[in-house]
Amino acid sequence: MSSGFGEKLVIAISSRALFNLDESHQVYINNGLEAYAKYQIEHEDEVLLPGDAFPMVKKLLRLNERLGGEPRVEVILLSRNSADTGLRVFNSIQHYGLTISRAAFSGGTSPYRYASAFGCHLFLSTEPDDVRQALDHGMAAATLIASKAQVENEEELRFAFDGDAVLFSDEAEQVYKLQGLSAFTESEKASAKEPLSGGPFKQFLFALHRLQAEFGENCPIRTALVTARSAPAHERVIRTLRAWNIRIDESLFLGGLAKGAFLKAYGADVFFDDQKMHCESAREHVSTWHVPHGIANRT
Structure with missing residues (x-):
């Protein structure tokens, strides 16, 4: 565990788990990286819709408000985007008022290796290969299975x-x-x-x-x-x-x-x-x- 985080609960999450990036991902699949980058820059002021993991992350960060004092939960963004194409993600984080300030943009390579450097207890992603590599290196990790389930309990x-x-x-x-x-x-x-x-x-x-x-x-x-x-x-x-x-x-x-x-x-x-x-x-x-x-x- 990285000494800079003390006894915090630290969770790393991919941008595609936190936000719905299906539309831009389809641009990448159909037209390649250059078209994807152009699309993200052109739409960087458009707020992304919440992804499947958004409700959990929102609840996790709310725990800091309940405890008061120094934050006890840290959520870190790990993304295969570059910092340039990832600006839309950070704009969306700010729009929703999520207290996420640390991130690693790995420019198309697997970002799992930064989860350990950040001292994370858990890595959540939509990329199975990234998750397997994290597990192989002794870190708790899991791959999102798409769901339409709705969160009913806002308090717990x-x-x-x-x-x-x-x-x-x-x-x-x-x-x-x-x-x-x-x-x-x-x-x-x-x-x-x-x-x-x-x-x-x-x-x-x-x-x-x-x-x-x-x-x-x-x-x-x-x-x-x-x-x-x-x-x-x-x-x-x-x-x-x-x-x-x-x-x-x-x-x-x-x-x-x-x-x-x-x-x-x-x-x-x-x-x-x-x-x-x-x-x-x-x-x-x-x-x-x-x-x-x-x-x-x-x-």
Whole structure:
């Protein structure tokens, strides 16, 4: 963690996740980089519409107002734009009053490497390759799955996480994928008192937990574990979180049921899962992010 940010929660986000850049991206796809740059400069005074991650970012930055004092949340823009073509993005940030002041414009190359330099706990992007590179270098990262879900709760920020290969390592999931459900169940029963290793989102969960503690009883941040596990495989998960000294507000052990309806009932603002089929179920109801990590994502 970069010493310049102290104990802040630091999140990096791509410009295409924060704003709707579909129209200009289509110019790039159809006509190339030069036409794209010309288009962005010609339209740099036109405000971009919010993207899928905009509501979450707005809520995150609002946490600083609630705590007062020094800001405790930092959002950093990472973009494949150049600074020249990225001016429209910063103009839109100013228009919406978002307190985002730090950015890296990488001029067509992957900006993921700057997430680590900024000391980020999480990198969110629409570019799967950037996300995979960040995960390969030990950073929590996820790819946006387009969704039309609407945020209903303006007062709370609700995160939901899958367990294996997201919060935890994929060691148990490997048993399931390679040997089947019976072997997985027996393995988890035998290892019930042995904490799972941490997955890519462990440190992000720790950072969220620290931030929650600063609010005390009236915390506007809630967390949920939403897993396909069921009894008796639940015990190892509970004991792992206990060993980490981490509090999860809600835990849903669904035994293979589709997650979408449960995420809607929970009121999740954002959900992270390593498996595409769970993401497809979730995207109808909540902002969904794919974590391309673990055995389920190996080709």
